[in-house]
Amino acid sequence: MKKIFSMFALSAVAITAVSCSDDDKPAPSEQNQLLGKWSYMEELALDENGNVVSTYSDDNGECPYDTFEFKNNGILQNIDYDFSDNASECENYITDGIWNVTGNTFKLALGEGEDFEDSFEIKKLTADAFEIQRPLTREEAADYELNVVALKFVFKKVK
Template identity: 85%
Template sequence: MKKIFSMLALSAIAVTVASCSDDDKSAPSEQNQLVGKWDYIEELALDANGNVVSTYSDDNGVCPHDTFEFKSGGILQNIDYNRSNNASECSGDTINGIWNVTGNTFKLALGEGEDFEDSFEIKKLTADAFEIQRPLTREEAEDYELNVVALKFVFKKVK
Protein backbone atom coordinates (compact mmCIF):
# COMPACT_ATOMS: atom_id res chain seq x y z
CA MET A 1 0.00 0.00 0.00
CA LYS A 2 2.91 2.33 0.77
CA LYS A 3 4.15 1.94 -2.81
CA ILE A 4 0.72 3.04 -4.09
CA PHE A 5 0.85 6.17 -1.96
CA SER A 6 4.39 6.93 -3.12
CA MET A 7 3.35 6.56 -6.74
CA LEU A 8 0.34 8.80 -6.08
CA ALA A 9 2.63 11.31 -4.44
CA LEU A 10 4.89 11.32 -7.45
CA SER A 11 1.88 11.89 -9.61
CA ALA A 12 0.83 14.61 -7.26
CA ILE A 13 4.05 16.34 -7.85
CA ALA A 14 2.92 16.75 -11.39
CA VAL A 15 0.78 19.69 -10.38
CA THR A 16 -0.98 22.77 -11.66
CA VAL A 17 0.62 25.99 -10.46
CA ALA A 18 -2.26 28.00 -9.02
CA SER A 19 -2.17 31.70 -9.78
CA CYS A 20 -4.40 34.41 -8.41
CA SER A 21 -3.77 37.07 -11.04
CA ASP A 22 -2.03 37.79 -14.32
CA ASP A 23 0.88 39.52 -12.59
CA ASP A 24 2.04 36.36 -10.79
CA LYS A 25 5.53 34.99 -11.42
CA SER A 26 6.09 33.16 -14.68
CA ALA A 27 6.59 29.39 -14.87
CA PRO A 28 10.43 29.61 -14.83
CA SER A 29 10.32 31.22 -11.36
CA GLU A 30 8.11 28.41 -10.04
CA GLN A 31 10.41 25.85 -11.63
CA ASN A 32 13.43 27.44 -9.94
CA GLN A 33 11.61 27.53 -6.59
CA LEU A 34 10.73 23.84 -6.90
CA VAL A 35 14.28 22.74 -7.74
CA GLY A 36 15.77 20.91 -4.77
CA LYS A 37 15.07 17.99 -2.46
CA TRP A 38 11.67 17.60 -0.78
CA ASP A 39 10.38 15.16 1.88
CA TYR A 40 6.96 13.61 1.25
CA ILE A 41 5.06 14.32 4.50
CA GLU A 42 1.41 13.33 4.04
CA GLU A 43 -1.57 12.78 1.78
CA LEU A 44 -4.89 14.45 2.58
CA ALA A 45 -8.19 13.09 1.24
CA LEU A 46 -10.60 15.99 0.62
CA ASP A 47 -14.37 16.28 0.19
CA ALA A 48 -16.11 18.55 -2.35
CA ASN A 49 -15.84 21.51 0.08
CA GLY A 50 -12.08 21.07 0.53
CA ASN A 51 -12.43 19.62 4.05
CA VAL A 52 -9.94 16.94 5.12
CA VAL A 53 -11.76 13.59 5.40
CA SER A 54 -8.70 11.44 6.14
CA THR A 55 -4.93 11.72 6.37
CA TYR A 56 -2.20 9.28 5.39
CA SER A 57 1.19 10.09 6.91
CA ASP A 58 4.31 8.44 5.57
CA ASP A 59 5.61 6.30 8.45
CA ASN A 60 9.00 4.79 7.63
CA GLY A 61 9.88 3.99 11.22
CA VAL A 62 13.44 5.22 11.85
CA CYS A 63 14.16 5.50 8.11
CA PRO A 64 14.02 8.86 6.30
CA HIS A 65 10.89 10.21 4.65
CA ASP A 66 10.52 9.37 0.98
CA THR A 67 12.31 12.13 -0.95
CA PHE A 68 11.67 13.80 -4.27
CA GLU A 69 14.53 15.71 -5.84
CA PHE A 70 13.45 18.07 -8.60
CA LYS A 71 16.50 18.86 -10.69
CA SER A 72 16.91 21.56 -13.32
CA GLY A 73 16.06 20.45 -16.83
CA GLY A 74 12.91 18.70 -15.59
CA ILE A 75 14.67 15.65 -14.12
CA LEU A 76 13.13 13.96 -11.06
CA GLN A 77 14.69 11.45 -8.70
CA ASN A 78 12.47 9.84 -6.06
CA ILE A 79 13.85 7.67 -3.27
CA ASP A 80 11.14 5.45 -1.82
CA TYR A 81 12.45 4.25 1.55
CA ASN A 82 11.40 0.95 3.09
CA ARG A 83 10.03 1.00 6.63
CA SER A 84 12.27 -0.33 9.38
CA ASN A 85 12.75 0.05 13.13
CA ASN A 86 16.49 -0.55 12.69
CA ALA A 87 18.39 2.38 11.15
CA SER A 88 21.05 0.07 9.72
CA GLU A 89 18.36 -1.66 7.64
CA CYS A 90 17.03 1.50 5.96
CA SER A 91 17.18 1.19 2.20
CA GLY A 92 15.37 2.89 -0.61
CA ASP A 93 14.37 2.25 -4.19
CA THR A 94 15.27 4.98 -6.68
CA ILE A 95 12.63 5.91 -9.25
CA ASN A 96 13.56 8.36 -12.01
CA GLY A 97 11.17 10.56 -13.90
CA ILE A 98 10.58 13.94 -15.50
CA TRP A 99 8.58 17.01 -14.45
CA ASN A 100 7.42 20.24 -16.03
CA VAL A 101 5.59 23.42 -15.06
CA THR A 102 3.58 25.13 -17.78
CA GLY A 103 1.40 28.02 -16.68
CA ASN A 104 -0.72 26.63 -13.88
CA THR A 105 0.02 22.99 -14.64
CA PHE A 106 2.65 20.81 -13.06
CA LYS A 107 3.16 17.51 -14.86
CA LEU A 108 5.03 14.36 -13.93
CA ALA A 109 6.09 11.11 -15.59
CA LEU A 110 7.81 8.20 -13.88
CA GLY A 111 10.20 5.74 -15.45
CA GLU A 112 11.64 5.98 -18.92
CA GLY A 113 8.47 7.15 -20.70
CA GLU A 114 8.38 10.42 -22.58
CA ASP A 115 4.70 11.17 -21.98
CA PHE A 116 3.53 12.97 -18.86
CA GLU A 117 1.30 10.76 -16.74
CA ASP A 118 -0.47 13.13 -14.39
CA SER A 119 -1.27 16.79 -13.78
CA PHE A 120 -1.81 18.60 -10.50
CA GLU A 121 -2.79 21.99 -9.17
CA ILE A 122 -0.15 23.60 -6.98
CA LYS A 123 -1.90 24.82 -3.86
CA LYS A 124 1.22 26.13 -2.13
CA LEU A 125 4.81 26.66 -3.20
CA THR A 126 7.14 28.54 -0.88
CA ALA A 127 10.82 28.22 -0.01
CA ASP A 128 10.04 25.34 2.38
CA ALA A 129 6.50 24.09 1.59
CA PHE A 130 5.00 22.44 -1.48
CA GLU A 131 1.38 21.25 -1.71
CA ILE A 132 -0.30 19.83 -4.79
CA GLN A 133 -3.82 18.60 -5.44
CA ARG A 134 -5.75 16.65 -8.02
CA PRO A 135 -9.14 14.95 -8.33
CA LEU A 136 -9.45 11.23 -7.66
CA THR A 137 -9.64 8.88 -10.61
CA ARG A 138 -12.49 6.34 -10.65
CA GLU A 139 -10.07 3.57 -9.76
CA GLU A 140 -8.68 5.51 -6.79
CA ALA A 141 -12.16 6.45 -5.56
CA GLU A 142 -12.81 2.78 -4.74
CA ASP A 143 -10.12 2.99 -2.01
CA TYR A 144 -11.64 6.04 -0.27
CA GLU A 145 -14.83 7.06 1.49
CA LEU A 146 -17.69 8.05 -0.82
CA ASN A 147 -17.38 11.77 -0.13
CA VAL A 148 -13.66 11.99 -1.05
CA VAL A 149 -13.20 13.75 -4.40
CA ALA A 150 -9.58 14.98 -4.37
CA LEU A 151 -6.13 14.25 -2.95
CA LYS A 152 -3.68 16.83 -1.64
CA PHE A 153 -0.01 15.90 -1.21
CA VAL A 154 2.20 17.80 1.24
CA PHE A 155 5.99 18.13 0.95
CA LYS A 156 8.59 19.93 3.05
CA LYS A 157 11.90 21.22 1.69
CA VAL A 158 14.95 19.34 2.95
CA LYS A 159 17.38 21.75 4.61
Protein backbone atom coordinates in the same frame (compact mmCIF):
# COMPACT_ATOMS: atom_id res chain seq x y z
CA MET B 1 -0.64 2.54 0.91
CA LYS B 2 2.84 3.89 1.73
CA LYS B 3 3.82 4.13 -1.89
CA ILE B 4 0.51 5.67 -2.97
CA PHE B 5 2.09 8.76 -4.52
CA SER B 6 4.47 6.69 -6.63
CA MET B 7 1.64 4.38 -7.68
CA PHE B 8 -0.47 7.37 -8.73
CA ALA B 9 2.31 8.70 -10.89
CA LEU B 10 2.99 5.32 -12.49
CA SER B 11 -0.62 4.29 -13.07
CA ALA B 12 -2.47 7.50 -13.80
CA VAL B 13 -3.97 8.22 -17.17
CA ALA B 14 -2.52 11.18 -19.01
CA ILE B 15 -4.85 14.13 -18.57
CA THR B 16 -2.81 16.88 -20.09
CA ALA B 17 -3.69 18.82 -23.20
CA VAL B 18 -1.39 20.38 -25.78
CA SER B 19 -1.71 24.09 -26.50
CA CYS B 20 0.37 26.78 -28.13
CA SER B 21 -0.79 29.77 -26.10
CA ASP B 22 1.59 32.02 -24.19
CA ASP B 23 -0.03 30.79 -20.94
CA ASP B 24 1.63 27.39 -21.41
CA LYS B 25 5.18 28.69 -21.20
CA PRO B 26 7.00 27.45 -18.10
CA ALA B 27 6.98 29.87 -15.21
CA PRO B 28 10.69 30.36 -14.39
CA SER B 29 10.19 31.47 -10.79
CA GLU B 30 8.06 28.40 -9.94
CA GLN B 31 10.52 26.12 -11.74
CA ASN B 32 13.44 27.57 -9.76
CA GLN B 33 11.58 27.55 -6.44
CA LEU B 34 10.88 23.83 -6.80
CA LEU B 35 14.51 22.86 -7.47
CA GLY B 36 16.07 20.76 -4.71
CA LYS B 37 15.07 17.91 -2.40
CA TRP B 38 11.61 17.62 -0.92
CA SER B 39 10.33 15.08 1.64
CA TYR B 40 6.92 13.55 1.03
CA MET B 41 5.04 14.21 4.29
CA GLU B 42 1.38 13.28 3.88
CA GLU B 43 -1.63 12.67 1.68
CA LEU B 44 -4.90 14.42 2.46
CA ALA B 45 -8.20 13.02 1.16
CA LEU B 46 -10.61 15.91 0.49
CA ASP B 47 -14.38 16.19 0.07
CA GLU B 48 -16.06 18.42 -2.53
CA ASN B 49 -15.78 21.45 -0.21
CA GLY B 50 -12.02 20.97 0.27
CA ASN B 51 -12.40 19.62 3.82
CA VAL B 52 -9.95 16.95 4.97
CA VAL B 53 -11.78 13.62 5.29
CA SER B 54 -8.71 11.52 6.09
CA THR B 55 -4.95 11.87 6.35
CA TYR B 56 -2.25 9.39 5.46
CA SER B 57 1.17 10.25 6.90
CA ASP B 58 4.27 8.44 5.74
CA ASP B 59 5.75 6.33 8.55
CA ASN B 60 9.16 4.95 7.66
CA GLY B 61 10.12 4.05 11.22
CA GLU B 62 13.84 4.80 11.63
CA CYS B 63 14.35 5.34 7.90
CA PRO B 64 14.32 8.78 6.22
CA TYR B 65 11.18 10.16 4.62
CA ASP B 66 10.74 9.42 0.93
CA THR B 67 12.28 12.24 -1.12
CA PHE B 68 11.73 13.81 -4.49
CA GLU B 69 14.67 15.72 -5.92
CA PHE B 70 13.66 18.17 -8.63
CA LYS B 71 16.68 18.93 -10.81
CA ASN B 72 17.29 21.32 -13.69
CA ASN B 73 15.92 20.50 -17.14
CA GLY B 74 12.91 18.68 -15.68
CA ILE B 75 14.85 15.74 -14.25
CA LEU B 76 13.38 14.04 -11.19
CA GLN B 77 14.80 11.46 -8.80
CA ASN B 78 12.48 9.76 -6.31
CA ILE B 79 14.08 7.91 -3.37
CA ASP B 80 11.57 5.62 -1.71
CA TYR B 81 12.45 4.04 1.65
CA ASP B 82 10.92 0.90 3.11
CA PHE B 83 9.83 0.89 6.75
CA SER B 84 12.34 -0.42 9.30
CA ASP B 85 12.73 -0.20 13.07
CA ASN B 86 16.51 -0.44 12.60
CA ALA B 87 18.22 2.51 10.89
CA SER B 88 21.04 0.30 9.63
CA GLU B 89 18.52 -1.80 7.69
CA CYS B 90 16.93 1.04 5.73
CA GLU B 91 16.73 0.16 2.06
CA ASN B 92 15.90 2.66 -0.63
CA TYR B 93 14.65 2.36 -4.17
CA ILE B 94 15.51 5.04 -6.70
CA THR B 95 13.16 5.86 -9.56
CA ASP B 96 13.99 8.47 -12.18
CA GLY B 97 11.39 10.62 -13.82
CA ILE B 98 10.55 13.97 -15.37
CA TRP B 99 8.66 17.02 -14.13
CA ASN B 100 7.36 20.35 -15.37
CA VAL B 101 5.58 23.43 -14.03
CA THR B 102 3.37 25.46 -16.36
CA GLY B 103 1.44 28.23 -14.63
CA ASN B 104 -0.19 26.55 -11.61
CA THR B 105 0.00 23.05 -13.12
CA PHE B 106 2.61 20.54 -11.98
CA LYS B 107 3.16 17.49 -14.18
CA LEU B 108 5.29 14.44 -13.53
CA ALA B 109 6.10 10.96 -14.72
CA LEU B 110 8.07 8.35 -12.80
CA GLY B 111 9.71 5.35 -14.38
CA GLU B 112 10.46 4.57 -18.00
CA GLY B 113 7.73 6.65 -19.68
CA GLU B 114 8.63 9.85 -21.46
CA ASP B 115 5.13 11.32 -21.47
CA PHE B 116 3.72 13.12 -18.46
CA GLU B 117 1.49 10.64 -16.68
CA ASP B 118 -0.04 12.77 -13.95
CA SER B 119 -1.11 16.37 -13.60
CA PHE B 120 -1.72 18.33 -10.39
CA GLU B 121 -2.84 21.81 -9.43
CA ILE B 122 -0.24 23.61 -7.33
CA LYS B 123 -1.98 24.69 -4.13
CA LYS B 124 1.09 26.04 -2.33
CA LEU B 125 4.70 26.62 -3.31
CA THR B 126 7.01 28.48 -0.95
CA ALA B 127 10.68 28.16 -0.05
CA ASP B 128 9.88 25.30 2.34
CA ALA B 129 6.38 23.99 1.49
CA PHE B 130 4.94 22.39 -1.64
CA GLU B 131 1.34 21.16 -1.92
CA ILE B 132 -0.31 19.71 -5.00
CA GLN B 133 -3.83 18.43 -5.58
CA ARG B 134 -5.77 16.45 -8.16
CA PRO B 135 -9.17 14.76 -8.46
CA LEU B 136 -9.53 11.05 -7.77
CA THR B 137 -9.78 8.73 -10.74
CA ARG B 138 -12.66 6.23 -10.82
CA GLU B 139 -10.26 3.40 -10.04
CA GLU B 140 -8.89 5.21 -6.96
CA ALA B 141 -12.33 6.20 -5.66
CA ALA B 142 -13.01 2.59 -4.62
CA ASP B 143 -10.19 2.84 -2.06
CA TYR B 144 -11.62 5.93 -0.32
CA GLU B 145 -14.75 7.00 1.53
CA LEU B 146 -17.66 7.91 -0.73
CA ASN B 147 -17.38 11.66 -0.17
CA VAL B 148 -13.66 11.87 -1.14
CA VAL B 149 -13.25 13.62 -4.49
CA ALA B 150 -9.62 14.83 -4.48
CA LEU B 151 -6.19 14.13 -3.05
CA LYS B 152 -3.67 16.69 -1.81
CA PHE B 153 0.00 15.76 -1.39
CA VAL B 154 2.16 17.72 1.05
CA PHE B 155 5.96 18.07 0.78
CA LYS B 156 8.52 19.82 2.96
CA LYS B 157 11.84 21.15 1.68
CA VAL B 158 14.86 19.18 2.90
CA LYS B 159 17.34 21.55 4.54
